[in-house]
Ligand SMILES: Nc1ncnc2c1ncn2[C@@H]1O[C@H](COP(=O)(O)OP(=O)(O)OP(=O)(O)O)[C@@H](O)[C@H]1O
């Protein structure tokens with residue numbers, strides 16, 4: 001398809017014999033001058049899709065990339081191949097920047113790397129106007145999307161800058177794009193009828209597994225094992241504290257590694273990255289800022305110490321393993337309680353409009369409407385600020401909207417913050433409150449999806465491919481679910497299943513309130529909706545006159561268990577959403593609405609009609625919670641029922657306590673109460689071995705006054721054993 005000269009260039013300049021998969025087609029599209037969108041997995045070879053055209057085209061190719069830290073490596077690599085490339089960014093002194101720009105104007109470079117902030121510099125934009133610009137490559141293009149996991153506000157300025165410099169052809173590249181993000185890229189960069197290339201996301205050489213882990217010690221053991229068996233890899237942790245914890249452990253075990261997190265000084269971070277890229281050390285322990293664009297093919301494992309915030313982030317991170325195509329292992333050490341950390345991040349990234357206004361009010365009250373303080377110092381002074389991250393996010397948003405300016409102070413690390421329109425009152429700020437709420441809800445929904453994969457029994461690879469819009473894939477055969485032989489399959493429904501789904505969703509809609517913007521606000525929990533579908537005569541249903549709804553009794557031929565399982569499936573698939581809080585309510589999502597109206601056919605992991613009477617392990621979703629509240633996974637019915645449900649899915653009492661963020665004693669009390677009231681499907685034998693029950697029953701007085709008196713008689717028995725045994729045998733009535 002390309003000219004012989006092209007193949008020669010490929011070999012001579014890049015040292016590659018042939019193009020990989022779709023590279024050739026993509027390059028042909030780019031060379032034709034058409035806007036092009038490239039979605040290719042991590043390590044798929046996106047760079048060549050703009051570096052190669054850059055050499056073939058006359059004039060300059062501008063590459064926009066978010067990570068200044070990695071630019072130098074890329075430029076150096078090009079230089080080694082004899083390609084004239086340079087970077088212009090804040091690591092250069094102003095004098096150096098001027099020199100570079102002059103050289104660019106003189107046409108001395110073929111490829112120039114910049115970060116999107118560069119467009120804020122007038123002199124740079126003007127310089128671009130005077131050169132022949134043949135191509136602009138927007139790398140990591142998902143950063144332009146608020147729905148992406150790596151949103152960079154400066155990416156939003158690219159579209160406008162392009163118009164200003166005469167709208168050269170654009171190639172946008174990303175490794176991660178759900179259909180949402182994809183359409184956002186096209187919109188925000190104003191791509192003109194782009195050719196879209198979506199290359200296969202399947203990574204057959206990765207074996208993915210998600211392992212339940214109870215304790216930090218258990219996680220450290222697993223990491224140690226991976227590190228010693230697999231030798232080279234990355235261990236991702238959600239927080240700096242965890243990075244340090246893991247690093248200390250590896251250090252004690254004598255395992256060579258480098259550690260990386262945002263709390264380290266720039267210099268140290270660069271050094272850590274450098275050491276890892278140059279293969280001086282085999283293992284990196286890092287927060288997720290590490291590794292974007294890292295090109296090291298020989299990583300045999302990627303471990304996640306904490307659950308990532310989205311499937312996008314997860315897949316991008318595991319995607320750094322096995323780029324050389326050799327078998328590699330990816331293990332996520334899952335503990336439901338860790339989702340709290342991600343929720344905290346989401347809360348930090350999504351300050352509420354009220355909080356943003358509070359911060360603005362504080363700024364406006366400062367002398368001269370100007371503050372020169374670090375974020376940490378500012379955070380201390382602002383009332384009601386519970387999540388420090390939220391301050392940074394709020395300031396970024398005010399900056400983006402033109403209400404404030406964050407400016408550099410010569411010779412200092414802290415930035416100044418100045419109001420640009422001090423006459424504007426907090427009440428008059430245009431923040432687009434609705435969009436902020438939608439964004440927060442989306443972020444929570446992404447986290448829910450990540451939790452859903454952890455609990456699902458669908459092949460991990462298939463689940464992920466389905467999430468990215470790749471249909472009709474087969475189970476991978478090597479993830480932990482496939483290996484367990486208990487795999488469920490995502491498929492289109494039978495006509496009955498599809499019909500049932502539409503009916504169930506229309507009941508959800510009936511029991512929601514339609515909002516002005518067309519979205520659905522929930523009013524009832526799943527349990528109540530299912531009661532209505534089953535035509536229940538319960539008092540709650542009749543009192544609320546729900547029996548008058550047209551959906552009443554619509555699915556009365558199905559069992560309650562089936563419908564509960566079906567609703568769990570809907571939730572996993574994002575057709576419905578469940579609010580958090582004490583009494584979670586269910587609402588219909590846009591995807592759910594589209595299925596309800598028959599516009600799309602659902603592809604789900606359908607529950608079996610004959611499935612054992614247990615609901616999936618998925619705890620209630622966490623969307624829509626008020627920020628900074630304590631995690632309370634809300635029970636479907638009473639709090640006891642929720643404990644029972646978790647216990648039946650195989651969680652230990654300690655795990656339940658952790659999941660529900662309650663005291664272990666409280667959970668033990670729940671169990672005692674459930675046993676005393678003979679909760680169906682629960683037996684004391686699953687908690688206390690028979691012979692121990694015997695001893696307890698034998699030694700305890702017939703009239704139990706206090707548990708403590710019994711415990712004194714049975715020092716080797718735990719309170720739980722005593723309490724639950726006596727309750728189960730009707731000898732003790734828990735309150
Ligand atoms: N045609 C080719 N033949 C052989 N190797 C190639 C070819 N094209 C690219 N590669 C190699 O593939 C690896 C990954 O390429 P690249 O860094 O461009 O990936 P990427 O898609 O940009 O990944 P990321 O999403 O991490 O940025 C590199 O080592 C590169 O040298």
Ligand SMILES: [Mg+2]
Pocket residue numbers: 046047139293
């Ligand atoms: Mg890349």
Ligand SMILES: [Zn+2]
Pocket residue numbers: 459460461462475476477478479480481482483
């Ligand atoms: Zn699988």
